[in-house]
Amino acid sequence: MPLQERYCIKKSRYNDEQIVRILRETDQDTVANVAKRYGVSDASIYAWQKRFSGMEVDDMKRLKTLESENARLKKLLAERDLEIEVMKEIAARKW
Numbered sequence: 001m002p003l004q005e006r007y008c009i010k011k012s013r014y015n016d017e018q019i020v021r022i023l024r025e026t027d028q029d030t031v032a033n034v035a036k037r038y039g040v041s042d043a044s045i046y047a048w049q050k051r052f053s054g055m056e057v058d059d060m061k062r063l064k065t066l067e068s069e070n071a072r073l074k075k076l077l078a079e080r081d082l083e084i085e086v087m088k089e090i091a092a093r094k095w
Contacts, residue, residue: 016060017061020057023049026045026049
């Protein structure tokens with residue numbers, strides 16, 4: 001088995017918005033019942049609560065859009081920095 005597969009974190013079957021909805025159900029029912037209903041462990045529910053405490057579905061959607069925008073801006077910045085480095089190298093050459 002390749003090293004990458006051995007240490008890869010398992011992808012959740014639920015996306016972040018679904019997790020937040022599941023966590024809202026724990027306000028009305030016990031963690032054990034909600035975990036059984038969705039086929040996850042109690043530990044998963046508690047880990048999700050730790051990660052997404054206080055978030056609503058709308059907050060999660062906003063977070064996703066902000067993260068994607070942030071990634072796009074980081075990519076633009078990296079490309080710009082690369083262009084600046086290339087221009088410096090070209091300017092440093094003696095023609």
